[in-house]
Amino acid sequence: MTNYYNDVYIKDKYSLLASKKYNPVVIPNVNKIIEDYYMGEKSIELAESKYQEITIKYLKNKYKKIDLIISGDLQNQILSSTLASSKFKLPTLGIYSACASFIEGIIIASSIINNNKCNIIVSTSSHNLVSEKQFRFPVEYGAVRKRVNTCTASGSVSAIITNEKSNIKIESSTIGFITQTNHRDANDMGSAMAPSCAEVLNMHLKNTNRSIDYYDLILTGDLGEYGLKIMKRYFKIINGKSLNNVIDSGNIFYKDKNIYAGASGPACLPLVFFDYIIPKKKYKKILLIGTGSMHSVTSTNLKVPIPSISHAIGLEVNC
């Protein structure tokens, strides 16, 4: 499903990076860096909610009139979003589509704003240790990493979406469908997410009657090194054209050499977009595709093929 929006803008953002491990590309531009996995809290789960609270609080103090918070994260029952929003006494929507949560939030916010004037905060967070504990093994457990494993980025990003004119205009969005292949390996999320990413990109281009060259940049979520290659090949098979203007935020997130195939997590895409792509001032028309692998520990144990979802939003950046 593709929607068009008239005057919906991303007015401001506040980003927080919680780990400098492997030297992320966003370090020079990120609003705040806290190298602390605990933030004085009892557990890492509560620390993640603190990250999100900091980013929402900044935007709330700056813009005062906030009508709604839409937030999502990777924890069970989106605990950290709920805890963070509980501090503000504002209407809240909690969403979950794994690493595509931020884009899903923006799509919901844009659809609401398109019809009535309001300010909506879209927020997301991820925490390396929480994801390790939740989806993989205990943090200190010495599991041998595969080459396809991704390393969850720690941090939080909140953005305020309004009717008021600003540099970043949201002009269209496409909601993707859930794809499922035979792929069952939860270590390799890139291969699970690549088909849904290619399908939503294909659907967006088809629905809007645009060619790939219409966009200066297609920024995908967290496919990683191998997932990006698979996505390009898959897209070529279903669409017939090859992709050249695509960057994967997970793939470029870490500058230092490491054992992983890239970064992942819901905070990865917004961090790269706001703090690496926008400051470059090089791209005018950008398509953001959030990719989410919707597996859980139960689905992995049941050996269900991994379902995955992607959503896309078209942006016009003017700076």
Added chain:
Amino acid sequence: MKNEEYDKLIKEIVVEDNIVGNIIISFFSGGLIGLIGEIISNFIFKNFNTTLSDSYMITFMIFIFIGSLLTGLGFFDKILSVCKCGLIVPSTGFANTMTSSAMDTRSEGFIKGIGSSIFKLTGSIILYGIVFGIIFGFIRGMLL
């Protein structure tokens, strides 16, 4: 695209881990741990007044202590990324599994956190260790 075709596409692009290399590294690192264990147990057997089986037991406990300590200090997973499975198969791996589960759930309390989760990963090792111990013990008793 059909699922089988997609599987083929993944296989083409994703670079497989070097399993043979990992096995060779594990063989030597595991052997090294065994050698160290043998030296320690021989040392205990010769210098302290113990039986041979007691000295093995003490060595076992020393390894569990070292494994837990390194896990607690956060070094174990770093050493393991170099040594591969050579560290998991001996008792150090067992200690690492239990300690890491306990550390993860410490914040959830002693009963519902540590108490219920410490055997989360090791439970299957213990259960099937006992089951196969019984089966093979039975076979041994029947044959000998």
